[in-house]
Amino acid sequence: MEILVCVKRVPDPAENEISIGPDGGDIERDDLVYSVNEWDNYAVEEAVRIAERTGGNVTIVSVDDDEGEEVVRRQMAMGASQGLLLTDEAFEGSDGLGTATILAAAAKNGTYDLILTGAQADDGAAQVGGMLAALLDWPYASVVNLVETNSDGPLRIGREIDGGSQEINEIETPCVLSIQTGINEPRYVGVRGIRKVASIELPVMDAEALGISAETVGTAGAKVRRVDYFVPEQRAAAEMIEGSTEEIADRIVDLLRAQGGIR
Amino acid sequence: MDARVFVYVAHSAGTIDDTALELATAAQRLFPGSSPTAIVAGSGVDAVAREAARSFDEVWKLDTEALAYPNAELLRPLLVKLLTPGSMTLLPHNTFGLDLGPGLAVRLGATYVPDVVDADGLEGTTLKVVRQEFAGQVSAHVHCNVANGAVITIRPGAFPAAQSGSASGQVVDRSTDADGIAARRRFVELIEAETGDVDITREEVLVSVGRGIGDEENLALVEELSEAMGAAVCCSRPIIDAKWLENSRQVGTSGKTVKPKVYLALGISGSFQHLGGVKGNPFLLAVNKNPKAPIFQSADVGVVADLMDLLPVLTEKIRQGH
Numbered sequence: 001m002e003i004l005v006c007v008k009r010v011p012d013p014a015e016n017e018i019s020i021g022p023d024g025g026d027i028e029r030d031d032l033v034y035s036v037n038e039w040d041n042y043a044v045e046e047a048v049r050i051a052e053r054t055g056g057n058v059t060i061v062s063v064d065d066d067e068g069e070e071v072v073r074r075q076m077a078m079g080a081s082q083g084l085l086l087t088d089e090a091f092e093g094s095d096g097l098g099t100a101t102i103l104a105a106a107a108k109n110g111t112y113d114l115i116l117t118g119a120q121a122d123d124g125a126a127q128v129g130g131m132l133a134a135l136l137d138w139p140y141a142s143v144v145n146l147v148e149t150n151s152d153g154p155l156r157i158g159r160e161i162d163g164g165s166q167e168i169n170e171i172e173t174p175c176v177l178s179i180q181t182g183i184n185e186p187r188y189v190g191v192r193g194i195r196k197v198a199s200i201e202l203p204v205m206d207a208e209a210l211g212i213s214a215e216t217v218g219t220a221g222a223k224v225r226r227v228d229y230f231v232p233e234q235r236a237a238a239e240m241i242e243g244s245t246e247e248i249a250d251r252i253v254d255l256l257r258a259q260g261g262i263r
Numbered sequence: 264m265d266a267r268v269f270v271y272v273a274h275s276a277g278t279i280d281d282t283a284l285e286l287a288t289a290a291q292r293l294f295p296g297s298s299p300t301a302i303v304a305g306s307g308v309d310a311v312a313r314e315a316a317r318s319f320d321e322v323w324k325l326d327t328e329a330l331a332y333p334n335a336e337l338l339r340p341l342l343v344k345l346l347t348p349g350s351m352t353l354l355p356h357n358t359f360g361l362d363l364g365p366g367l368a369v370r371l372g373a374t375y376v377p378d379v380v381d382a383d384g385l386e387g388t389t390l391k392v393v394r395q396e397f398a399g400q401v402s403a404h405v406h407c408n409v410a411n412g413a414v415i416t417i418r419p420g421a422f423p424a425a426q427s428g429s430a431s432g433q434v435v436d437r438s439t440d441a442d443g444i445a446a447r448r449r450f451v452e453l454i455e456a457e458t459g460d461v462d463i464t465r466e467e468v469l470v471s472v473g474r475g476i477g478d479e480e481n482l483a484l485v486e487e488l489s490e491a492m493g494a495a496v497c498c499s500r501p502i503i504d505a506k507w508l509e510n511s512r513q514v515g516t517s518g519k520t521v522k523p524k525v526y527l528a529l530g531i532s533g534s535f536q537h538l539g540g541v542k543g544n545p546f547l548l549a550v551n552k553n554p555k556a557p558i559f560q561s562a563d564v565g566v567v568a569d570l571m572d573l574l575p576v577l578t579e580k581i582r583q584g585h
């Protein structure tokens with residue numbers, strides 16, 4: 001199978017405390033450590049495993065500026081043979097539909113049987129995969145936690161639904177699946193792996209190369225616009241315990257006793 | 264505003280879901296004075312449609328064998344056919360809404376507005392909403408151009424459920440519109456979540472551990488604390504994804520719903536998917552090294568500390584007290 005995996009570079013939640021920048025228009029970007037969106041890492045691993053079973057290639061694609069190259073290469077090192085960076089000033093400020101429009105153009109440029117996205121990224125929208133499927137007129141399944149391939153015929157997939165039950169479906173290819181964490185155990189990528197893909201040429205495509213008119217994407221085309229960031233007022237702020245570790249522990253013990261938390 | 268408003272009524276086992284009444288509230292907050300039309304789809308859903316008619320003036324019933332399972336791929340083309348152009352459609356932001364919503368918006372040519380937690384109202388064709396980013400670490404004011412309609416998903420629990428009224432709305436049977444619907448994705452079967460060795464849904468005191476614990480071997484510190492307290496251990500999703508604990512220990516929208524008296528959240532950031540599984544308003548004590556962690560907005564008591572330092576001391580003190 002020819003598989004395209006969409007990946008996004010995001011501030012690494014494990015490495016950063018997110019705070020709002022001075023004018024509220026953006027988060028504080030200085031000193032942020034970026035990595036691949038957690039969900040996308042599972043998507044790449046799944047694609048590589050499918051390609052190992054069925055033959056075919058995995059291509060990693062990202063809509064980003066030049067900074068995106070590092071993340072695309074890291075994901076390629078998991079076992080993808082190709083990468084693709086979609087970069088243009090006109091892409092900046094895209095909303096979900098803008099991003100999906102750019103990715104759809106790249107998808108139409110190739111011949112893929114399957115496109116994988118993460119279930120959601122850092123702004124929690126969980127939208128790009130479903131939009132991409134609709135733009136391509138392919139079937140879609142979200143929050144996928146199982147993919148089984150048959151030599152011919154539809155894929156057998158599992159969707160994780162509310163409450164943790166699994167919904168088994170058959171889906172025809174080509175299709176788009178958004179991948180849930182936990183579907184597999186993503187392989188570790190070392191420096192050596194990254195070095196191995198360093199010599200692979202990474203094509204960069206802009207709006208013109210993709211045949212996208214600039215007004216339909218980026219800030220110009222966005223119907224959904226973030227005005228500012230803010231910290232919501234605490235509804236009922238937690239009582240914060242302070243002091244030395246000893247003092248804190250004593251207070252917790254008292255509180256737990258009072259609440260019946262120690263039996 | 265003259266755009267028509269639709270609300271998707273999820274239901275199971277013959278009763279309407281909490282989310283439906285939350286969407287009713289959200290519809291009034293987003294589009295004050297609107298009279299939303301409820302959509303009830305399924306097979307044998309007369310009773311559900313009648314129940315929905317107590318809270319909505321008009322209910323469109325889509326009753327057909329093909330919709331016995333709510334397959335978003337089947338529903339989407341049907342809704343594209345039925346919904347008035349330019350209308351505002353509200354869905355729950357859960358695994359059903361995620362499946363249906365983004366593609367529905369594209370197909371309708373409407374704007375997609377995902378995971379809304381609060382509303383600032385409609386001004387002309389600009390819908391002003393509040394969203395969260397970075398797993399709730401920051402909130403954002405978001406303005407949406409809804410001139411061509413919108414598909415809006417509402418975070419479960421973000422709006423209070425409307426009182427289920429005694430009004431008797433009108434049920435309109437639109438089932439024949441569903442004749443001949445087909446999709447390239449077919450529902451096969453449902454595999455129920457497993458219950459494990461310990462049933463965390465019955466425990467009164469829970470020690471819940473998240474990604475902040477860092478390493479699998481550090482879990483011992485949590486287990487020792489839990490044992491000293493006489494509590495049970497549960498966790499957030501990353502612990503399950505890493506296979507450090509068994510599935511049945513996961514708390515959240517895609518895990519178990521727990522109703523303890525005391526909930527100790529250790530190294531958990533407080534995503535809505537996690538807290539969506541913590542019900543019954545327990546005494547919630549959170550320990551996190553990040554003072555801005557969103558969990559502190561839901562906690563009764565908060566401690567900014569490193570788990571590695573605090574847990575051994577805390578366990579020792581509880582042991583001594585016995």
Ligand SMILES: Cc1cc2nc3c(=O)[nH]c(=O)nc-3n(C[C@H](O)[C@H](O)[C@H](O)COP(=O)(O)OP(=O)(O)OC[C@H]3O[C@@H](n4cnc5c(N)ncnc54)[C@H](O)[C@@H]3O)c2cc1C
Nearest residue numbers: 473474475499500515516517518530531532537552553570
């Ligand atoms: C469809 C869907 C369903 C989902 N269902 C669920 C679900 O059922 N349950 C669930 O939990 N999640 C669920 N999630 C995932 C959810 O979005 C979050 O990713 C997850 O809850 C985060 O878990 P966490 O808080 O443990 O990790 P993180 O968000 O990474 O938080 C770790 C926290 O630990 C703190 N920390 C780090 N080191 C230390 C230390 N040494 N001492 C003290 N604190 C420390 C950090 O400051 C941080 O706040 C779901 C997601 C999707 C898309």
Ligand SMILES: Nc1ncnc2c1ncn2[C@@H]1O[C@H](COP(=O)(O)O)[C@@H](O)[C@H]1O
Nearest residue numbers: 006007063117118120121125126127128
């Ligand atoms: N800029 C991007 N480039 C490539 N893929 C993206 C981009 N943004 C989002 N995606 C994909 O869409 C998924 C869902 O993201 P979102 O809809 O933004 O929550 C991500 O996990 C990625 O797979």
